[in-house]
Amino acid sequence: MDREEMMELIGIEFEEDLFKDVPAEVRCHLPLPPGMSERGTIAAVERILERNRHMGEEPSFLGAGCYDHYVPAAVDHIVSRSEFYTSYTPYQPEISQGMLQALFEYQSHICELTAMDAANCSLYDGATALGEAARMCARLNDGGVFLAPRAMSREKLSVLRNYLIGSGVDIGLYGWDEDGGLDIDDLGPRLREGLCGVYAEFPNMFGVIDARADLLRPLTDAPLVLGVNPLSLALCKPPGEMGADIVVGDGQCLGAHPNFGGPGLGIFACRQEHVRKMPGRVIGLTEDSRGQQAFCMTMQTREQHIRRGRATSNICTNVALLAVGAAVHMSLLGRDGLVSLARENAERARRLMDLLSELDNVVSPFFDNHHFNEFLAEMPVRPEKLNRVLAKRGFQGGLPMGPHVPELGDCMLLTSTEMHDDAAQDAFVEALREVL
Amino acid sequence: MVRRLIMDREQEGGHPDVGGLVPPGMERRSLHMPAVAEPELLRHYIALSQANFGTDSGPYPLGSCTMKHNPKYADRLAASPKVTRMHPYMEDARTQGCLELMSRMEASLCSISGMDAVSLHPAAGAHGEYASMLMVRAYHRSRNEERDEVIVPDSAHGTNPASARMAGFKLVEIPSGDDGRVDIGALESALSERSAAFMLTNPNTLGLFEKDVRELASMVHDRGALLYYDGANLNAVMGRTSPGAMGFDIVHFNLHKTFATPHGGGGPGSGPVGVRSFLEPFLPVPRVVEEDGWRTLDWSRPQSIGKVGSALGNFAVVLRAYAYILRQGGDGLKDASARAVLNANYLKRRIEDHYEVPFSDPRKHEFVASALALKKEKGVRALDVAKRMIDHGVHPPTIYFPSLVEEALMIEPTEDETKESLDRVADVMSAIAEEDPETVKAAPLEGAVGRVDESKAAKEAVLSFRRLRALRDV
Numbered sequence: 001m002d003r004e005e006m007m008e009l010i011g012i013e014f015e016e017d018l019f020k021d022v023p024a025e026v027r028c029h030l031p032l033p034p035g036m037s038e039r040g041t042i043a044a045v046e047r048i049l050e051r052n053r054h055m056g057e058e059p060s061f062l063g064a065g066c067y068d069h070y071v072p073a074a075v076d077h078i079v080s081r082s083e084f085y086t087s088y089t090p091y092q093p094e095i096s097q098g099m100l101q102a103l104f105e106y107q108s109h110i111c112e113l114t115a116m117d118a119a120n121c122s123l124y125d126g127a128t129a130l131g132e133a134a135r136m137c138a139r140l141n142d143g144g145v146f147l148a149p150r151a152m153s154r155e156k157l158s159v160l161r162n163y164l165i166g167s168g169v170d171i172g173l174y175g176w177d178e179d180g181g182l183d184i185d186d187l188g189p190r191l192r193e194g195l196c197g198v199y200a201e202f203p204n205m206f207g208v209i210d211a212r213a214d215l216l217r218p219l220t221d222a223p224l225v226l227g228v229n230p231l232s233l234a235l236c237k238p239p240g241e242m243g244a245d246i247v248v249g250d251g252q253c254l255g256a257h258p259n260f261g262g263p264g265l266g267i268f269a270c271r272q273e274h275v276r277k278m279p280g281r282v283i284g285l286t287e288d289s290r291g292q293q294a295f296c297m298t299m300q301t302r303e304q305h306i307r308r309g310r311a312t313s314n315i316c317t318n319v320a321l322l323a324v325g326a327a328v329h330m331s332l333l334g335r336d337g338l339v340s341l342a343r344e345n346a347e348r349a350r351r352l353m354d355l356l357s358e359l360d361n362v363v364s365p366f367f368d369n370h371h372f373n374e375f376l377a378e379m380p381v382r383p384e385k386l387n388r389v390l391a392k393r394g395f396q397g398g399l400p401m402g403p404h405v406p407e408l409g410d411c412m413l414l415t416s417t418e419m420h421d422d423a424a425q426d427a428f429v430e431a432l433r434e435v436l
Numbered sequence: 437m438v439r440r441l442i443m444d445r446e447q448e449g450g451h452p453d454v455g456g457l458v459p460p461g462m463e464r465r466s467l468h469m470p471a472v473a474e475p476e477l478l479r480h481y482i483a484l485s486q487a488n489f490g491t492d493s494g495p496y497p498l499g500s501c502t503m504k505h506n507p508k509y510a511d512r513l514a515a516s517p518k519v520t521r522m523h524p525y526m527e528d529a530r531t532q533g534c535l536e537l538m539s540r541m542e543a544s545l546c547s548i549s550g551m552d553a554v555s556l557h558p559a560a561g562a563h564g565e566y567a568s569m570l571m572v573r574a575y576h577r578s579r580n581e582e583r584d585e586v587i588v589p590d591s592a593h594g595t596n597p598a599s600a601r602m603a604g605f606k607l608v609e610i611p612s613g614d615d616g617r618v619d620i621g622a623l624e625s626a627l628s629e630r631s632a633a634f635m636l637t638n639p640n641t642l643g644l645f646e647k648d649v650r651e652l653a654s655m656v657h658d659r660g661a662l663l664y665y666d667g668a669n670l671n672a673v674m675g676r677t678s679p680g681a682m683g684f685d686i687v688h689f690n691l692h693k694t695f696a697t698p699h700g701g702g703g704p705g706s707g708p709v710g711v712r713s714f715l716e717p718f719l720p721v722p723r724v725v726e727e728d729g730w731r732t733l734d735w736s737r738p739q740s741i742g743k744v745g746s747a748l749g750n751f752a753v754v755l756r757a758y759a760y761i762l763r764q765g766g767d768g769l770k771d772a773s774a775r776a777v778l779n780a781n782y783l784k785r786r787i788e789d790h791y792e793v794p795f796s797d798p799r800k801h802e803f804v805a806s807a808l809a810l811k812k813e814k815g816v817r818a819l820d821v822a823k824r825m826i827d828h829g830v831h832p833p834t835i836y837f838p839s840l841v842e843e844a845l846m847i848e849p850t851e852d853e854t855k856e857s858l859d860r861v862a863d864v865m866s867a868i869a870e871e872d873p874e875t876v877k878a879a880p881l882e883g884a885v886g887r888v889d890e891s892k893a894a895k896e897a898v899l900s901f902r903r904l905r906a907l908r909d910v
């Protein structure tokens with residue numbers, strides 16, 4: 001027996017001898033049941049999952065940062081290659097060129113979409129990417145206030161607060177205008193002094209493609225952070241052309257499944273002049289000893305494994321595999337594919353809002369503006385209650401705004417993607433007509 | 437072999453008309469993306485995958501990373517639409533499966549760690565550390581205590597000091613003692629009424645068990661500070677001891693280490709945190725709560741630190757880890773730890789004739805060898821040894837960490853390597869030590885890629901094709 005031979009070589013008689021340095025006072029047992037067969041394990045977990053009702057079983061109109069898109073089979077296939085998914089952070093570039101090149105391609109595609117010079121190869125999700133961006137602003141600039149929209153999900157706002165806790169920077173919130181875009185009268189005067197950074201979303205939490213985000217650059221010297229839905233950028237002016245210093249967002253919509261919200265894909269891009277202040281792993285182009293093109297992780301002196309307490313971020317494990325998936329997704333769709341997918345998502349939202357506007361007691365869209373993927377509709381009953389009624393008819397309604405933006409508590413954020421055909425939208429509107 | 441960048445197959449022609457869908461003046465005018473059909477795309481990315489090395493390719497003894505085998509049943513479960521097509525904002529009536537799985541997982545992690553409550557929200561180990569430091573801060577504030585220092589040993593992983601600093605704490609780093617363990621005297625003098633927490637991993641990053649952990653715990657507690665367990669090294673001790681039994685107050689787990697979920701080329705991982713009951717009110721919201729088998733999400737936790745990430749954690753990773761725990765069971769986990777420790781001690785013994793391994797026996801799941809003698813005798817550094825291992829189809833160990841061992845080679849074979857495979861790793865490392873130094877210093881020599889010039893990459897900072905194109909155009 002191998003085990004016995006091995007114990008003999010290291011000079012022990014019993015397995016317990018391996019743990020002779022673990023004192024009796026800390027010993028304990030592991031109160032878990034015995035193991036199961038593989039088949040039994042699958043059955044046991046499936047039995048639990050059976051209680052879920054997923055978006056393919058009943059249509060859902062949820063989004064708000066996590067979207068039900070079609071994931072091409074080729075994307076799933078590539079991220080299932082075990083040379084990729086059973087590897088780890090490419091510390092040794094000579095044995096990891098495949099991962100490194102795929103991540104460089106991801107960074108390149110993100111830079112194209114956003115019109116920025118540099119991107120890292122992922123952060124945990126869109127919310128932590130925003131948190132890291134705010135912290136980076138504090139490194140770039142002395143100001144004491146980071147301005148952000150009040151129209152944000154409670155999750156994102158809480159993450160932002162938590163990421164700024166140790167930096168001494170306060171968060172200032174600004175409002176929205178009657179068209180759902182940012183309130184420039186509220187924001188404008190506050191842009192002049194003492195700012196650590198300014199954050200705006202494009203599209204914003206209401207799904208509004210907010211043209212006013214393009215007005216900010218000339219109004220402030222503070223670092224400008226733009227939050228995007230990367231898919232919408234196939235249609236829209238990229239943040240790099242709007243003067244952004246940092247671009248963040250969640251890339252789950254680029255080839256990753258919703259997965260109950262996690263993992264997400266934190267996108268982070270910036271201008272070349274700021275690259276040495278960035279958080280996270282970045283892949284750079286270089287050469288090997290034979291003069292061939294090669295890639296490696298670079299500017300590691302910013303990172304925790306070298307810089308420890310003075311690192312730009314604590315992040316170590318990221319979501320590289322989702323970045324690979326996003327690279328494959330964008331490469332597969334190409335320009336025309338991305339544009340037509342984005343177009344379809346804008347059109348889906350538009351069709352749904354138009355249908356809803358025909359219902360007497362629904363205000364749809366609540367904000368008269370251009371939308372991407374989603375929009376607010378004001379309902380004659382509380383959205384929380386409406387969702388319970390819709391559930392009985394086999395629909396998962398939209399996101400009630402109350403917990404996020406209390407004064408819009410009568411509004412529901414309704415999301416539609418290419419996963420809804422006309423029939424699914426029509427049936428949903430019909431159900432609403434009947435219950436309202 | 438150089439593989440063309442996919443961007444080199446860019447599509448020509450003007451941008452499609454996007455008018456009407458976006459506000460006037462906000463239209464996109466151009467977008468550079470590749471134009472490849474699926475067959476060509478597949479060949480490109482399959483070729484890239486073949487230029488990569490995972491645990492399914494060969495031995496991967498990367499210290500501190502626990503590169504276990506990733507069981508395939510877990511991936512099959514994760515591919516179900518009952519997982520992939522679940523949305524975090526769904527009504528509870530639709531998500532009972534997710535919520536049940538989460539609370540079962542929380543309970544399993546409580547059993548394994550000896551903690552009273554667990555949150556699955558953090559997305560990785562460092563994220564768990566950060567959530568924990570926020571809880572440490574909130575806890576002391578709730579008691580109106582101003583404690584602004586966090587103590588870490590010099591052997592701690594870089595994320596520990598980085599997380600503490602991000603949460604606004606000052607760092608107090610203490611040197612290790614001569615035996616590679618916490619120097620009790622140094623800890624004593626570091627502790628004060630300003631101490632908020634002491635962060636420790638046990639076994640430590642040298643693979644040594646901190647035998648005096650109970651004494652350390654009482655010292656920390658006596659001064660009113662909290663004891664934090666970096667769970668990256670939990671794979672060494674399951675079923676023998678637990679953070680709870682050792683006296684820790686907070687722990688993070690790395691599900692992508694101890695619980696066999698894939699590392700994904702860098703992630704996603706999952707970094708749940710466990711706490712003793714007095715810290716439960718501070719855990720992130722929402723909490724999964726149960727009444728008569730029906731589960732809901734509870735947001736009304738006034739003392740909670742709030743959120744650390746968008747959603748409820750990396751559910752797709754949590755699910756895989758839960759399946760692994762079920763499959764292994766208590767005995768299987770205990771046996772996994774025993775085999776991981778046996779493998780590490782065996783491999784250590786097998787290479788000791790060629791590499792010094794400072795500090796005494798036994799090790800737990802990993803050990804740190806030194807290439808210092810090789811460097812002095814022949815000018816061969818840990819880096820060179822690592823690069824030469826690549827020529828033999830073995831993934832190199834972690835190098836130059838922890839810093840208290842010079843020319844460190846940090847080796848963690850995990851329980852999944854067979855004796856045959858360990859013998860191969862040992863033979864490779866021994867042969868390298870005897871080899872012509874010029875060969876080793878020039879490695880890798882056998883594969884498609886020569887040694888990569890990392891300083892050129894750092895100097896030029898070309899991080900995207902866009903940048904490359906701009907430079908080419910100049």
Ligand SMILES: Cc1ncc(COP(=O)(O)O)c(C=O)c1O
Pocket residue numbers: 315316317500501560561562563593595596637641666668669690705706707
């Ligand atoms: C000892 C130790 N602590 C913490 C971490 C951080 O974990 P993660 O990479 O999941 O953020 C690691 C990861 O390598 C580690 O080895």
